[in-house]
Amino acid sequence: MTRSRHLPSGAGCPAALLGLGxxxxxxxxxxxxxxxxxxxxxxxxxxxxxxxxxxxxxxQPAFREALGDTLLTWVTSLAIAVGAGIAVGVxxxxxxxxxxxxxxxxxxxxxxxxxxxxxxxxxxxxxxMESTLxxxxxxSFWQVLVQVLYGVADVDPVARxxxxxxxxxxxxxxxxxxxxxxxxxxxxxxxxxxxxxxILTITGELVIGTPGLGxxxxxxxxxGDVPSMYALIAVTGLIxxxxxxxxxxxxxxxxxxHPSVRGESPA
Amino acid sequence: xxxxxxxxxxxxxLPITLLAIWWFASAGSTDFLMPPLAKILExxxxxxxxxRLTHDVAPSLIRLAVGxxxxxLIGIGAGVVIGSSRVVRLFAEPVLEFLRAIPPPALVPIFxxxxxxxxxxxxxxxISGCVWPIVLNTVEGVRGADPVLAETCxxxxxxxxxxxxxxxxxxxxxxxxxxARQALSIxxxxxxxxEMKAAxxxxxxxxxxFQTGYQFPQMxxxxxxxxxxxVVLSLLFRVAENRVLVWYHGQRAAARVSR
Amino acid sequence: MLEIRALRKVYEGHGRQVEALxxxxxxxxxxxxxxxxxxxxxxxxxxxxxxxGLLPPTSGEVTVAGAPVAGPPDGLAIVFQEYGRSLFPWLRxxxxxxxxxxxxxxxxxxxxxxxxxxxxxxxxxDAAGAxxxxxxxxxxxxxxxxxxxxxQPRVLLLDEPFAAVDAQTRADLEDLVRSVWQRFGVTLLFxxxxxxxxxxxxxxxxxxxxxxxxxxxxxxxxLPAARDQLTTRADPRFIELRGHVYAQVQKAKRSHE
Numbered sequence: 001m002t003r004s005r006h007l008p009s010g011a012g013c014p015a016a017l018l019g020l021g022x023x024x025x026x027x028x029x030x031x032x033x034x035x036x037x038x039x040x041x042x043x044x045x046x047x048x049x050x051x052x053x054x055x056x057x058x059x060q061p062a063f064r065e066a067l068g069d070t071l072l073t074w075v076t077s078l079a080i081a082v083g084a085g086i087a088v089g090v091x092x093x094x095x096x097x098x099x100x101x102x103x104x105x106x107x108x109x110x111x112x113x114x115x116x117x118x119x120x121x122x123x124x125x126x127x128x129m130e131s132t133l134x135x136x137x138x139x140s141f142w143q144v145l146v147q148v149l150y151g152v153a154d155v156d157p158v159a160r161x162x163x164x165x166x167x168x169x170x171x172x173x174x175x176x177x178x179x180x181x182x183x184x185x186x187x188x189x190x191x192x193x194x195x196x197x198x199i200l201t202i203t204g205e206l207v208i209g210t211p212g213l214g215x216x217x218x219x220x221x222x223x224g225d226v227p228s229m230y231a232l233i234a235v236t237g238l239i240x241x242x243x244x245x246x247x248x249x250x251x252x253x254x255x256x257x258h259p260s261v262r263g264e265s266p267a
Numbered sequence: 268x269x270x271x272x273x274x275x276x277x278x279x280x281l282p283i284t285l286l287a288i289w290w291f292a293s294a295g296s297t298d299f300l301m302p303p304l305a306k307i308l309e310x311x312x313x314x315x316x317x318x319r320l321t322h323d324v325a326p327s328l329i330r331l332a333v334g335x336x337x338x339x340l341i342g343i344g345a346g347v348v349i350g351s352s353r354v355v356r357l358f359a360e361p362v363l364e365f366l367r368a369i370p371p372p373a374l375v376p377i378f379x380x381x382x383x384x385x386x387x388x389x390x391x392x393x394i395s396g397c398v399w400p401i402v403l404n405t406v407e408g409v410r411g412a413d414p415v416l417a418e419t420c421x422x423x424x425x426x427x428x429x430x431x432x433x434x435x436x437x438x439x440x441x442x443x444x445x446x447a448r449q450a451l452s453i454x455x456x457x458x459x460x461x462e463m464k465a466a467x468x469x470x471x472x473x474x475x476x477f478q479t480g481y482q483f484p485q486m487x488x489x490x491x492x493x494x495x496x497x498v499v500l501s502l503l504f505r506v507a508e509n510r511v512l513v514w515y516h517g518q519r520a521a522a523r524v525s526r
Numbered sequence: 527m528l529e530i531r532a533l534r535k536v537y538e539g540h541g542r543q544v545e546a547l548x549x550x551x552x553x554x555x556x557x558x559x560x561x562x563x564x565x566x567x568x569x570x571x572x573x574x575x576x577x578x579g580l581l582p583p584t585s586g587e588v589t590v591a592g593a594p595v596a597g598p599p600d601g602l603a604i605v606f607q608e609y610g611r612s613l614f615p616w617l618r619x620x621x622x623x624x625x626x627x628x629x630x631x632x633x634x635x636x637x638x639x640x641x642x643x644x645x646x647x648x649x650x651x652d653a654a655g656a657x658x659x660x661x662x663x664x665x666x667x668x669x670x671x672x673x674x675x676x677x678q679p680r681v682l683l684l685d686e687p688f689a690a691v692d693a694q695t696r697a698d699l700e701d702l703v704r705s706v707w708q709r710f711g712v713t714l715l716f717x718x719x720x721x722x723x724x725x726x727x728x729x730x731x732x733x734x735x736x737x738x739x740x741x742x743x744x745x746x747x748x749l750p751a752a753r754d755q756l757t758t759r760a761d762p763r764f765i766e767l768r769g770h771v772y773a774q775v776q777k778a779k780r781s782h783e
Contacts, residue, residue: 018357026362043381105281111501113455115471116493118463119478119486123300195368199456202370207460214373221376233373240368415611422578422604423626423677433625437616514616518659 045227053227054234063216067235070212073129074201074239077136081193084137085144086186090174093152106145114139114200118207129211132204139200140193144186151185152178187254191247198243202236302484311488319473327470328496330386331458334393338450342398343443346405347435356406367403371396371457375464384465392461397450404446408439441515444508451504455497470496527713528554528577528681533586535572546572548738550586556680559707559714561724563771564734565779570717571607573739574685577715578604590681603679607686609667613658620645620654623673630677644676645669647706664695668702675706681713688723697755700727704753721775725749725768726758733771735778742778745771 030047033039045053057063092098114135121131155178163177205214213232220229286304293303315324349356349363374395382388412435420430436443462471474489509516533550536543546569554560564570575581577588579598588595590602603626606612613622620641627637645651648668658666667687674682684703688696704727707714718724724731725747733742747767749758758764 015357018354019361022358022360022362023365025358040381043377100277101281104278105285108282108498111452111497112494113452113459113497115456115459115463116474116490116497118459119474120490123478123483123486199370199372199453203372203456203460206372206375207463217373217376221380226380229376233369233377236373237365237369240370241365244364244368413611415606415608416614418580419604419606419612421580422598422602423629423673424598424600425626425629429625429629433614433617437614440616514657514659517657518615521659 043226045230049227050230050234053225054231057228057231057235063232066211066213066216069129069210070201070205070214070236071239073132073136073204073210073212074198077133077201078140078190078194078197080133080137081140081197082144082186082190085141085189085193086148089145089148090152090178090182093149094170094174094178099149106142110142110146115203115207118204122208127209131208132201132210132212135204136197136200140197143192143196144189147185147189147192148182151182154185155181184251184254187247187251191244191251194243194247195240198236198240300483302487306484307487307491310484311491314485314488315492323468323473324470324492326386326468327458327462330389330469331393331454334390334458335397335451335454337390337394338397338401338454339447341394342401342446342450343405343436345398346402346439346443347409347431349402350406350409350439351435356410363399363402363406367399371399371453372460375457375461378461379465384467389458389461389466389469393454393457396453396457400449400453401443401446404442404449405439408442409435411442412438440511444512448504448508451500452497455500459493527556527558527591528715529587529589530573530577531587533573533576533588534584535569535576535581536584545738547576547583548740550734550739550741552732552741552744554681554713554715556713557711559704559716559727559729560732561716561718561728561730562732562734563718563721563724563775564739565736565775566719568734568736568778569739570719570734571685573734574604574683574715574717578602578683580604601678601680603674603677603682605667605670605674605682605684605687607689609663609670609687609690610658612670613666613673615657615659617657618654619650619656619658619661619669622658622669623676626673626677640676640678641672644672647675647709648672648702662695664691664699667691667699671703671706675710675712679712681715684714684716686718687716689719696723701755703727708751721768721771722759725764725771726753726755731767731771733774733778743774745774 027047030044030050032046034041034044034046092102117135117138118131121134125131125134159177159181163173168176201212202214202217204210205212206218209215209218213236217229217232217236220226220232290304293301294305296303349359371392375392378388378392378395382391416434416438420434425434458469459471462469463475466472470489470493474486474493477483477486477489530553531551533547534545535547536545538544550573562570562573572581576583577590577595579588579595579602582596590599593599614625617625623641623644624637627640632640641654642651645654648671650665650668650672653661653665653669658669661669670687687703688699691699700723703714703716706712716724716727728747731745731747733745734740735742745767749761749764749767
């Protein structure tokens with residue numbers, strides 16, 4: 001299963017062509033179906049009109065500002081969630097007692113939908129970036145934390161005992177024993193967290209009204225500017241694709257040099 | 268006996284401590300926005316009366332259930348088709364990656380536009396968000412099926428339907444469950460915000476009403492209820508998962524022991 | 527029962543051709559127990575997959591009971607080498623054995639009867655309710671054999687079935703296969719790289735050369751039908767035959783170097 005993903009690049013050529021064909025077909029359908037009247041053109045503008053609206057948006061300072069706001073909120077929330085997730089995860093995971101004590105609380109807090117907090121946050125923090133930041137951090141923090149806890153639990157007991165018998169300082173133990181095992185898990189956590197943080201950033205902008213692409217989508221919707229609504233949604237999708245590509249690369253990089261994963265075989 | 272007691276103590280210690288802290292820290296709160304926990308709990312039963320439960324909470328949960336079930340059906344179906352053929356998979360993958368990457372809440376306005384603000388819209392929103400993780404994970408699962416088992420099916424000439432039921436779906440089930448778990452949490456988000464954006468009833472709508480009506484204890488009780496629903500749904504999911512994946516967890520445990 | 531005529535298989539890919547099987551011709555009579563041995567990498571598994579209809583040959587013909595093979599033929603079952611991966615981990619032992627019967631359209635009662643009988647035949651009547659991964663490797667391979675028996679094939683192909691089990695278990699499984707063959711009267715083709723095993727088990731041993739593969743010798747094993755691990759293996763005739771097969775395999779290896 002893993003091996004097929006690492007095929008030599010020679011096998012990738014027709015694959016890329018097929019994929020491009022798929023994208024082209026998708027765009028063509030989006031163009032033709034509304035024009036032919038199969039889809040109501042009022043709700044589904046043809047692809048070319050969406051593309052024009054997209055170009056138009058790129059020319060506007062308001063769009064670039066909204067894009068910047070969204071990216072800022074997203075990256076900030078992700079950074080906080082990752083930092084906090086790693087710190088809390090290593091702290092909790094390193095001590096079995098603390099781990100046991102917090103397990104039930106984590107299990108209860110994690111599934112609380114962060115959107116439930118929206119009304120409370122509007123009341124407490126207003127409709128600025130802080131409110132959106134809180135829901136995005138809350139939702140993505142758990143993704144990182146849980147992965148870090150898996151990772152810390154996965155540390156080879158022999159390595160752990162060796163570190164103990166040499167009386168390594170906690171700082172060094174984390175640096176040389178815990179961290180290398182945990183890193184691939186952290187990367188997985190970051191990948192999941194990036195997607196979740198983006199979803200909640202857009203949610204916050206859309207529902208709370210925090211400045212950003214989500215809010216622009218809402219404005220485009222209420223002013224009946226359907227093509228730019230689609231264009232903006234496409235932009236959020238592109239950000240999502242970018243996030244996936246980057247985090248997946250990072251994940252693979254972390255996996256490549258990680259010996260325990262490299263040596264894993266189905267036998 | 269003592270170990271069971273100890274485990275119970277470990278399990279409940281922190282949650283009780285945290286609740287106690289919240290209780291006492293908020294006890295004397297005169298802040299209009301942050302009422303005491305005692306007050307929130309006091310208004311809880313009257314706020315979530317039988318009437319509200321049947322007219323607001325139940326419709327929300329039913330829409331979530333219908334949407335989630337629809338997404339499972341469509342997602343697994345599409346995932347099996349895409350995952351079974353290399354050509355179809357390579358053809359569809361970039362489009363799927365793009366559609367999956369769109370934050371589902373961004374689609375809410377489209378669905379309001381297309382389907383109005385009724386049940387259909389909300390169910391469509393939930394399906395549109397839940398379906399992607401299920402499709403992509405099903406594709407992975409179907410692709411990852413063991414070639415020896417595939418040959419076993421061929422050499423015993425297992426019929427197409429039986430093969431699908433007993434081999435393809437079962438072998439992909441760990442990944443399908445992973446996808447479904449991601450889908451469920453997205454589904455809850457979409458259930459709430461589709462109601463916050465456009466609705467005349469429902470859990471999200473009601474909580475939003477309390478907020479705009481300055482009924483803060485009621486609002487917080489709603490937040491609490493939503494949290495509880497999230498926790499209960501994830502517990503139910505875990506029960507279902509344990510039933511579906513007995514073999515998977517058992518096999519992994521067996522492999523760990525023998526290693 | 528099983529006819530292989532001028533079978534040739536060439537793998538193509540990545541711009542180069544590999545001729546796995548050059549020209550294989552032999553036949554197996556109904557009810558016979560034939561072992562195929564050869565040096566490792568001589569295309570034994572390729573041969574077996576061609577016989578089982580899992581792999582189309584480049585040229586030549588395979589017939590089972592007179593019918594040409596195109597796709598998995600009727601009345602033929604395969605036991606794979608990878609026992610751990612040929613059983614469905616989500617099905618219990620009895621369900622694993624019953625699955626091909628279900629596909630055949632047999633009723634519930636009939637299935638249960640056949641499954642019980644086959645599991646008893648391999649000594650696993652007690653394990654019906656267990657999951658495969660709860661069993662040892664040898665027991666898992668027994669389940670795979672029981673599944674093949676339950677299918678009631680006329681021809682049974684085994685692909686190095688005991689390559690991955692320990693020596694003790696292996697001896698037990700060899701005797702099991704012999705007894706099952708005698709009891710069910712099935713035509714049995716057993717592929718192995720183990721020379722001792724082939725002589726011990728078979729009525730006839732087919733020796734293959736290394737790749738590109740041809741049949742080097744078709745050797746009748748004139749040992750008494752009742753065999754056991756101690757006396758048969760100590761029989762001078764056994765030692766003689768084993769020595770002969772060994773020499774042939776060595777020669778086959780050298781001739782291509």
